[in-house]
Amino acid sequence: MKKTSEKKDARKPSASFVIGAIALVFLIIGYQVALFVHHAAVTRIVAHHDRPDTVFIVTGKDSLPPHAYSGNPSAGEPKRTAGSAQYRGDADHSPAARQIRLQYTPRRYECFRFDPNTVSVEDLMRLGFSLKQAQAIDNYRQKGGRYRRKSDFAKSFVVADSVYRRLAPYIDIPAINLNTADSAAFETLPGIGKYFAARMVSYREELGGYSYPEQLMDIRHFDQEKFDGLKDLVTLGEQKPYPLWTLPEERLRTHPYIGKYAARGIVLFRENNPRDRWSVENLIDAGILDPERAPKLARCRIADP
Numbered sequence: 001m002k003k004t005s006e007k008k009d010a011r012k013p014s015a016s017f018v019i020g021a022i023a024l025v026f027l028i029i030g031y032q033v034a035l036f037v038h039h040a041a042v043t044r045i046v047a048h049h050d051r052p053d054t055v056f057i058v059t060g061k062d063s064l065p066p067h068a069y070s071g072n073p074s075a076g077e078p079k080r081t082a083g084s085a086q087y088r089g090d091a092d093h094s095p096a097a098r099q100i101r102l103q104y105t106p107r108r109y110e111c112f113r114f115d116p117n118t119v120s121v122e123d124l125m126r127l128g129f130s131l132k133q134a135q136a137i138d139n140y141r142q143k144g145g146r147y148r149r150k151s152d153f154a155k156s157f158v159v160a161d162s163v164y165r166r167l168a169p170y171i172d173i174p175a176i177n178l179n180t181a182d183s184a185a186f187e188t189l190p191g192i193g194k195y196f197a198a199r200m201v202s203y204r205e206e207l208g209g210y211s212y213p214e215q216l217m218d219i220r221h222f223d224q225e226k227f228d229g230l231k232d233l234v235t236l237g238e239q240k241p242y243p244l245w246t247l248p249e250e251r252l253r254t255h256p257y258i259g260k261y262a263a264r265g266i267v268l269f270r271e272n273n274p275r276d277r278w279s280v281e282n283l284i285d286a287g288i289l290d291p292e293r294a295p296k297l298a299r300c301r302i303a304d305p
Contacts, residue, residue, distance in 0.1 A: 113170050117141060117147055122134075133158040148188070179238070183200070190233075196226075203216075209240055211236070244302045257294075259293075280302060
């Protein structure tokens, strides 16, 4: 009998366990009640976002202005009490209430063309991002981050797949113009540091302007891999034709595709042939241009004779 009683006592939960279980139940109930109250409060704040707040201002009897108002506080009208306080029904909502309203009010979004590298925080919110998401994008840019392609924007941790699919047709990231950009703009391209950015500018001056993007690979150590990494990010824009048929010999010899001897030959060709025969093809046939550089010059935009 004694052993049976001991076994029953062993199966019986201790008093501390029972108290802990009861406390846990009340904790869960309290948490659920708190969630309900919070939800109700948020719902009320959002529902009344367009109504002015009503506050109860306690003042000294003599400090009330003689023109203090009286009215119905529930109707949003100020009311003077018995010389000690007043209601003010046109007060602004508290910062906490405004923050809650911004956070929980369903956002209305728009769709319009934008550059993720320059769009403002306000316009990002118009596009459907929350304040925190818009600030995260702006912080990334402030730290030197740049969205070079649409796919870069899609990889941002605050851009959901559904949001990107909606905005993708409106993302407009301008390509960098090889003929007008400065070295700072070139440095934003992948794989381009200060050295290559400076060489891209100086080589453009030597050429008289880029005629086709592949000319970048004429630059020392600018290989195919580097070019492939940025060719979809650049454009030529409007380019001034190279005045091959009017430049003096001294200027012609500085062109990377001409040189000293070809420059002299071009001048002689112009002097001894009619204008209707002035063409790069005829210069090639006459053996004036270097065989390796002639095809490159033939691709350049040349001004008419």
